[in-house]
Amino acid sequence: MNKKPLYLYMSLWGEHGGAPGLALFRFDAETGAISLLRKLDDSRSFGPSVIDAEKRIFYVCNETDLEKELGYNTGRIYGFRIDPSNGELTELFRQETYCPFPDYIGFSADKKYMLVPHHSSAKSVTTIERDTTGKYSPVVRYMDSAVDLFTMQENGTIDELVDVRKHSFSRRTTDYQGQVTIPHPHCAVRSPSGKLFAVCDKGDCHLYLYEIDRSANRLNLLSRTMTDVPLSEPRYCVFHPTKPYLFVNHEHSAHGQMTVSAFRYDENGNVTLINKVNCVPQGKTANCGQGLCISPDGNRIYNQLNGCNTIAVLAVNEDGSLTVKQHAVIEGAKPRNCNLSPDGRFLVSACLSGEIAVYAVDPDGCLTLTDHKEFMEGSAYITFYQP
DSSP states (O other): OOOOOEEEEEEEOOSTTOOOEEEEEEEOTTTOOEEEEEEEEOSSOOOOEEEETTTTEEEEEEOOSOOTTTSSOOOEEEEEEEOTTTOOEEEEEEEEOSSSOBOOOEEOTTSSEEEEEBOOOOOEEEEEEEOTTSOEEEEEEEOOEEEEEEEEOTTSSEEEEEEEEEEOOSSOEEOTTSOEEOOOBOOOEEOTTSSEEEEEETTTTEEEEEEEETTTTEEEEEEEEEOSSTTOOEEEEEEOSSSSEEEEEESSOBTTBOEEEEEEEOTTOOEEEEEEEEOSOTTOOOSEEEEEEEOTTSSEEEEEEETTTEEEEEEEOTTSOEEEEEEEEOOSSSEEEEEEOTTSSEEEEEETTSEEEEEEEOTTSOEEEEEEEEEOTTEEEEEEEOO
16 A cells, blocks of 8 residues: 655755755654655745645745736735645646735645735835924834734635734834834744734734634734743744643844744733743853744744854743753754644654754654755745645
């Protein structure tokens, strides 16, 4: 009896020295062996992706701020039909999001709604305006930083943009480098119950919990919680699969630390901090937190760090608190994303420099680097698919 193939789609990001496109790999679920089948696209930068296995559709963000043929700033969501016999993709649709740098795709449990947050851009325009006294002065305006809510058609294509939640600052803000920054919504992760969506905002350093009001086709904000110190830039979050815990990693450090924060939440959107842990190995420095994933049983968190090039393995304790158990070394430069195989037996780490490494997940949840490796410049985001 032939076992079904397990495919791995790699989004390729053409920023920070990477190369754009999409690549298809075969992954052996028994041994962790990975092999390149073919490059599917090399024309645009792709980011986070998600698969509807039932409808055989691969959804992916075109993580850009400008589609050249349109004449206005926008990214796109692409939908591709998957050929289960060989993993090939055929474009099904493309949808403008009307905001720069879409960076995540979240679905309601019934696939009737899609959420798309946007990193957006700190590019600005200056308008000349007259105030109430009649005096003219320059006014600097920045691009919107939005979370889009789309309705979906039964066939899996996007129907209509029905709500836009704009994140905004009440005052001018600068980042850790002293540059002007704006809100940067960076993920939209559905809770196990399906009621809540968690959105991390790198710009204002808060965690937003939303719910969908289906009667009005809109997003309702339930809470807004600071995740760590200012300018720490929360990047991704994951929910515990069975317990009321939520975990957030951070893109930048403060005082030599780069943390993952653990929270308790309830279905009304109330959030309380449990603890936070520094993931940087002693004597090392990190310049950017990247991928984050959680084991299927919820007992381990894996947090990828750029600079010190390690994956911090965190134990999730009974009370939801976190404890660092291991720092696994990453081979390559500019780690970008990591993901667990569907059964949780292997972890794959991808670097923009091209190195793709496979780790075995030991019985205690720690990682052991295997000999299974591949290379594809620009490797950024990993999605598994099994027909």
